[in-house]
Every structure is written in structure tokens, then in C-alpha cells.
Amino acid sequence: MATDTGGPLWLLAELTYACPLQCPYCSNPLDFAAQGKELSTDEWKTVLRDARAMGALQLGFSGGEPLLRRDLEALVAEARRLGYYTNLITSGVGMDETRVAALKDAGLDHIQISFQASEAQLNDFIAGTAAFEHKLAMARAVKAHGYPMVLNAVLHRHNIDSIGDILDMALELQADYIELANTQYYGWAWHNRAELLPSREQLQNAQAVAEDYQRRAAAMKIYFVVPDYYSNRPKPCMQGWGRVFLTVAPDGTALPCQAARQLPGLQFPNVRDQSVRAIWKDSGAFNHFRGYAWMKSPCRNCPERERDFGGCRCQAYLLTGDAANADPVCDKSPEHGRILETVARAQGPRTPVREVPFVFRNTRNSKALCSR
Amino acid sequence: MPDSRRNIRLADGYRLQWEEAQQADVLLFPEGMVQLSSSAAAVLKQCGGNSAEEIVQALQAEFPDADLRDDVLEFIDEALTKGWIRGD
Ligand code: SF4
Numbered sequence: 001m002a003t004d005t006g007g008p009l010w011l012l013a014e015l016t017y018a019c020p021l022q023c024p025y026c027s028n029p030l031d032f033a034a035q036g037k038e039l040s041t042d043e044w045k046t047v048l049r050d051a052r053a054m055g056a057l058q059l060g061f062s063g064g065e066p067l068l069r070r071d072l073e074a075l076v077a078e079a080r081r082l083g084y085y086t087n088l089i090t091s092g093v094g095m096d097e098t099r100v101a102a103l104k105d106a107g108l109d110h111i112q113i114s115f116q117a118s119e120a121q122l123n124d125f126i127a128g129t130a131a132f133e134h135k136l137a138m139a140r141a142v143k144a145h146g147y148p149m150v151l152n153a154v155l156h157r158h159n160i161d162s163i164g165d166i167l168d169m170a171l172e173l174q175a176d177y178i179e180l181a182n183t184q185y186y187g188w189a190w191h192n193r194a195e196l197l198p199s200r201e202q203l204q205n206a207q208a209v210a211e212d213y214q215r216r217a218a219a220m221k222i223y224f225v226v227p228d229y230y231s232n233r234p235k236p237c238m239q240g241w242g243r244v245f246l247t248v249a250p251d252g253t254a255l256p257c258q259a260a261r262q263l264p265g266l267q268f269p270n271v272r273d274q275s276v277r278a279i280w281k282d283s284g285a286f287n288h289f290r291g292y293a294w295m296k297s298p299c300r301n302c303p304e305r306e307r308d309f310g311g312c313r314c315q316a317y318l319l320t321g322d323a324a325n326a327d328p329v330c331d332k333s334p335e336h337g338r339i340l341e342t343v344a345r346a347q348g349p350r351t352p353v354r355e356v357p358f359v360f361r362n363t364r365n366s367k368a369l370c371s372r
Numbered sequence: 373m374p375d376s377r378r379n380i381r382l383a384d385g386y387r388l389q390w391e392e393a394q395q396a397d398v399l400l401f402p403e404g405m406v407q408l409s410s411s412a413a414a415v416l417k418q419c420g421g422n423s424a425e426e427i428v429q430a431l432q433a434e435f436p437d438a439d440l441r442d443d444v445l446e447f448i449d450e451a452l453t454k455g456w457i458r459g460d
Pocket residue numbers: 019020021022023025026027028063064065091361
């Protein structure tokens with residue numbers, strides 16, 4: 001059954017699952033090493049054209065590490081020609097000044113560079129490779145080439161206490177924006193969640209620091225994304241399933257959200273087999289959680305359902321075993337206790353970061369996990 | 373009193389574009405967008421290095437029947453605060 005809906009406004013093009021980094025909170029699926037062949041340049045161009053024809057306007061190139069695709073410049077040029085606003089979401093590894101300039105010539109609008117911490121030791125430990133100095137150099141190059149400088153740092157138990165240092169680093173680099181995003185628990189982050197979730201005290205301190213900088217550093221926009229485990233209402237995930245966001249994974253699988261791949265019982269369509277329009281309008285997977293008819297109690301009769309759409313389907317699945325349940329972050333959910341248990345466990349003392357049994361996101365671990 | 377702000381232009385990374393699908397001008401920026409009213413779009417289209425006074429004059433010439441000055445200057449303030457445009 002097709003639901004009447006507008007087209008997607010955002011397209012996230014995950015160009016590759018390959019990545020030189022190994023962040024233990026990566027949002028890629030645990031079994032990324034087992035996924036199919038990457039789309040070709042021409043296949044991507046068709047996706048870009050079709051989504052644009054439906055009104056998509058914001059385009060994120062991400063991954064993995066999108067710089068590993070040698071056709072990135074060609075795809076950016078095509079996207080810009082089509083009228084997209086083009087965002088590159090990168091670790092900065094694999095970048096050099098020549099490429100920063102070539103991407104600018106191709107029409108790239110914005111580069112977001114992610115940092116793992118404010119200093120080399122922790123950054124490189126989390127990233128699993130020595131990348132920090134190079135990231136600093138690339139952040140400066142981005143600015144020098146006339147892009148807005150947008151930095152991103154994923155916050156967790158082991159770096160959230162140095163939020164002030166991260167903000168000082170951003171100020172020193174003259175960043176225009178910094179996004180301090182608390183880890184979202186899907187993919188690798190879910191697997192490592194016990195070692196990533198900060199304590200309530202850590203979170204409150206960090207939030208106070210962020211607010212203080214927001215008052216003082218007016219030239220830099222600071223976004224602080226609160227972890228929803230510490231909230232009693234879920235986020236309006238993806239602004240509703242199949243409403244605004246379209247993700248296309250490296251192998252062409254179309255997803256309403258980048259974490260959705262893990263949900264059982266849904267057949268996600270592939271852009272190799274169907275047009276973007278047919279996928280968006282008619283596919284079972286995109287219609288499955290559209291609107292409100294699929295909802296169970298307590299969401300079904302809840303006056304807040306139009307605000308949060310019942311929260312995140314992936315979180316509902318991971319924590320309750322049924323993706324159609326209310327997101328257990330909600331305190332109206334009968335399973336909210338599971339969030340409270342996880343939060344309670346996070347209040348203990350912090351293990352020194354080097355002793356943490358992180359499962360790093362790399363091909364070896366991915367293969368080991370999916371052969372289980 | 374004349375407004376002294378000069379060289380008003382869209383901030384780095386901001387783009388203004390007509391969107392056929394929305395039948396409106398949109399302002400695009402890193403990871404975000406806003407649909408613009410036609411009056412907001414008319415002002416932003418003049419932000420290519422003009423002074424505030426030049427922007428007022430240009431719009432006044434385009435819409436001679438209305439007294440636009442206060443509204444235009446107010447919108448420029450707002451857009452500067454939001455970081456959409458920059459000026460010297
Ligand atoms: S989160 Fe880390 S490992 Fe995952 S794609 Fe991004 S940089 Fe690579």
C-alpha cells in the first residue's frame with residue numbers, strides 16, 4: 001500500500017564502508033565486511049538524478065570514508081550540477097590540499113571533519129590510527145579554501161570530560177560550527193555501549209561547559225546533542241520513517257535510516273533493481289513505519305505521537321526485540337526500565353581508556369562478529 | 373540616519389536557490405535549509421557586496437509603491453544575527 005507522501009529532502013550517499021579508522025562507536029553495521037559490491041559511478045549518478053527529481057536538496061557524502069572513492073570529485077560535480085547542496089562527511093584521512101581544492105572546483109559546498117578528541121593520544125587511540133595532526137592540518141586547509149569549517153566530535157565516557165579542550169581547539173581553528181554529538185547506540189556503538197555511555201554527572205558537567213561556551217563564543221555555532229538515554233522522551237527519529245531522509249548504502253540498499261539495515265523482517269529495496277521513486281513511494285520497507293497505523297500501545301493513542309513518531313525503530317528493536325514498540329527511551333514505554341538499567345550501570349567508575357575491552361570497527365572484527 | 377553597514381554578502385557556505393519542487397526560494401547551508409518568503413528572498417538576492425543603503429534603494433526601485441526601509445533594515449539585522457549574511 002502506498003502512502004501519499006512528498007519526496008525525500010535529504011539524501012545520504014554512503015559511498016563505501018571502507019575506512020582507515022576504527023572508531024568503536026561507528027554507526028556502520030557490524031557486518032559491513034559481508035555487504036555486496038559497491039555501486040559504480042554511473043549507478044550513483046542515476047541515484048543522484050532520480051532523488052533530485054523528487055525534490056531532494058541536501059546531499060551528504062559519507063561512508064566509511066568517502067575520500068577513498070576516487071570518483072568523489074566526479075560525483076560532487078554531478079551533484080552540484082543537479083542543484084544539490086553538497087556536504088562531505090569525512091575523517092580527513094585521505095585528504096590533502098590538492099583534493100580540498102579539486103573538490104572546491106567540483107562545487108562542493110561544505111566539508112565536515114570529525115575529531116575523536118582534542119589531543120593526539122586519545123584521538124589516535126580511539127581512531128585506531130595516528131590521524132590527529134593531519135586532521136588539524138586539513139581543518140585549516142578547508143577554511144583556507146573558503147569552505148565553512150564544520151567540526152564534529154562524537155562524545156562518550158572517555159572524552160566527554162575534555163569537552164572544554166575540544167571547544168578550545170575548535171576556537172583556535174576558527175571553526176564556524178562545532179557539533180558535539182553524544183554517541184547514538186546503534187551498530188558498533190551498540191556493541192560497545194557499556195564502555196561508551198557517560199555517567200549523569202559527566203553529562204551534566206559537559207552540558208554546562210557547552211552552554212558556557214555558547215554564551216561566550218558567539219562567532220562559533222555550538223550544537224550539543226544530548227544522548228537520549230538520559231531523556232524521558234525519544235527523539236523524532238529521522239523526522240519520521242520515510243518522510244524526509246533517504247540513505248543509500250554502498251551496495252545500493254535503500255534505507256529510511258542508516259541504522260535500519262539491522263531490523264529483521266524488512267526487505268530493503270536496492271537501487272540496482274528499482275527506481276528511487278518506486279522505492280520511496282511503493283516499497284514495503286519504506287511504507288512499513290510510515291504514518292501512525294503500525295503503532296502499538298502506548299504510542300497508538302498518545303497525543304505526542306506527531307511530535308516524536310514513537311521514537312527510533314532501531315532502538316525499539318535493539319532494546320525490546322520488536323521494532324514496532326515505543327522507543328524505550330520514553331517513560332511511557334513499559335520497557336523503559338531497560339534504559340534505566342543501562343543508565344544505572346553507567347554511573348560506576350570509569351576504566352582507564354586503554355584497559356577498555358573495545359571492539360574496534362575493522363574488517364577482522366566485522367567478519368568475526370558475522371560468523372557468530 | 374543612513375545605515376553604515378557595507379559589503380553585505382551571504383556567509384561562506386550559504387547558497388540561495390529557486391526550488392521548483394517547493395515553488396519557493398530556499399537558503400541552503402551546512403546540513404540545513406530554510407524555505408524563504410518572497411520578501412526575504414528579495415533582500416537576500418541583493419546581498420552580493422552591496423551596502424545596506426544600496427539594498428534599500430534597489431528594493432525601493434523594484435517596489436516603488438511601498439515604504440520598505442524599516443522592514444529591510446530589520447531583516448538585515450535578523451539575517452546578520454542568524455549568520456546567514458556577513459557585513460563590514
Ligand atoms: S565512525 Fe570512524 S570508523 Fe566509522 S566511518 Fe566514521 S571515521 Fe570510519
